[in-house]
Amino acid sequence: MWYFGEMKLKTIALISTGGTIEKTYDEINGALSNELSVLDIMLGSLQLEGIQIVRVPLMNKDSMDMTPGDHDLIAGTTTAMAESHDGVVVVHGTDRLTTTSERIVGLSANPPVPIVMTGAMRPYELRNTDAMQNLTEALLAVQLLAPGVYLSIHNKILQFPGVIKDRDRGTFIRKD
């Protein structure tokens, strides 16, 4: 039912796995890498009145470095959390985001609550970044969507399976 009176405060599991969105800058080697989670700093700069967040800092990896075991672990944790929360948001590197998402669909084609994947093309640490936009949108989308597995990025929602990264345009689209 899509009537909104006062929404009850929903409890959302927020699983972080790393990726560009969380990369920080290392002065010594002059490169961006996944060392510290900046997700808590990002959450601190948002005003979140509709949800209560349960933080699950599962791993902090560039998704290019994820093993098959990593994808399985994230998918398993996500579907488990979906049983006990009003929604799940997963922050993930964009390069292998669709791989993990399709394993989630494989484990749970009809999850009991919305599962929303997100990430960023430009780290939060940058002056110009899509990280804050994508995080805040995912945290709203998980409150509004019907149960299912989705990507929320760049003010757009796509349902899995059948989503691919469009590397030239730096965003995601439907396959075919």
Add this chain to the structure above:
Amino acid sequence: MWYFGEMKLKTIALISTGGTIEKTYDEINGALSNELSVLDIMLGSLQLEGIQIVRVPLMNKDSMDMTPGDHDLIAGTTTAMAESHDGVVVVHGTDRLTTTSERIVGLSANPPVPIVMTGAMRPYELRNTDAMQNLTEALLAVQLLAPGVYLSIHNKILQFPGVIKDRDRGTFIRKD
């Protein structure tokens, strides 16, 4: 139907009326006021892949200075735009946001598309602001909500009528 395949690009009317969100700083008198619209700068810093925006810069007023005629004009423009677009977002000062919103409900209790009101407690010009969060959330909410008149602010959706500003906490809640 809440199935999301590839979402068609929705056409959203974005009506700006002023308010805190758009206030700029005047060095001469050292105060924040509504002189120039900063909404286009804000839009330029978002990546919006799911919608096409039709900008309607209707007025640029602190809502404390709005006349009954201003409220009527905004309400009339909003309901007219709702007839010809896939959704309407209205950026409005928070002090009188509920006044305009209830006039919209009075004119059109069952609008054909979602109408989403938003604003900010801290101007975009500030280093720490809720303006970007509220704008990007409103532009996503208008794609996901059923037809109706809503407030989208601080990662929370409230449906009109029956919404009030909570001045102590600096946000909005349902009346009783």
Add this chain to the structure above:
Amino acid sequence: MWYFGEMKLKTIALISTGGTIEKTYDEINGALSNELSVLDIMLGSLQLEGIQIVRVPLMNKDSMDMTPGDHDLIAGTTTAMAESHDGVVVVHGTDRLTTTSERIVGLSANPPVPIVMTGAMRPYELRNTDAMQNLTEALLAVQLLAPGVYLSIHNKILQFPGVIKDRDRGTFIRKD
């Protein structure tokens, strides 16, 4: 002597008195005012390798609200600190900055170390501000200038007396 080998770490007294540079935004009344000192946050975002700072939070007032007693107190504190430190930086509202500065010159025409006044036309709290520029420049200028009383603002040094605020251009210039 203007030879710079390894500069010894200089001890600089940093006296804050308020002014635009330190104004913060109050959500309840929607205005900028001098309530909390943001100077420590500003200092935390600079990397200061050449000096050791002694913080003197003397008052936090819009300089338009300063009494003759306030000007005297700031001038007296500044000249006292100049006796016991390698330099003094005073952060001050721009409207009455020259009044205080001329009292300092009156008390101590030939101070033993450099005294550098600064302030800002746009608060630190704003996204676009001259506060960080002016603070970091003043903290460098106090290390490089000969003893005397100066204004450091907008990448420019002016020596007192004989400096006035140019309200139209939003900066300071020499009188005639």
Add this chain to the structure above:
Amino acid sequence: MWYFGEMKLKTIALISTGGTIEKTYDEINGALSNELSVLDIMLGSLQLEGIQIVRVPLMNKDSMDMTPGDHDLIAGTTTAMAESHDGVVVVHGTDRLTTTSERIVGLSANPPVPIVMTGAMRPYELRNTDAMQNLTEALLAVQLLAPGVYLSIHNKILQFPGVIKDRDRGTFIRKD
């Protein structure tokens, strides 16, 4: 003579050569590199009342990639500019900044005006960066220093030769 009445507007040559300070983020490969000069954007956010800048965009290279010919070219251009301007500021990668600086001292041990080298440990593109601090300080230092070859970084001035990068602390110090 270190008397400051109204400073005449000084003409400063600003030579950019690349380095961390100017690195930008490439979404496709997820790395920071020297492609576009951001120095003009940085200058646009400063208020520079004491100087007139002559921009010399000589090259845009990570200094780790500089050839002996690059170091010679920068040193030669710098000493030539020092003959015809009131000062020269050189923006340079920190890894080889001292190499170029010592070639400048080799070419011109007693330059007619101040030559000030600077750079940054964290790119301007980052949310937290020393780029703005170092640029604005260098542009002030070049107005205040006696003729010579200096490094201006992190609110500290060091005179060449005899300066080394302290890689552990992420700054520069005098050798022994």
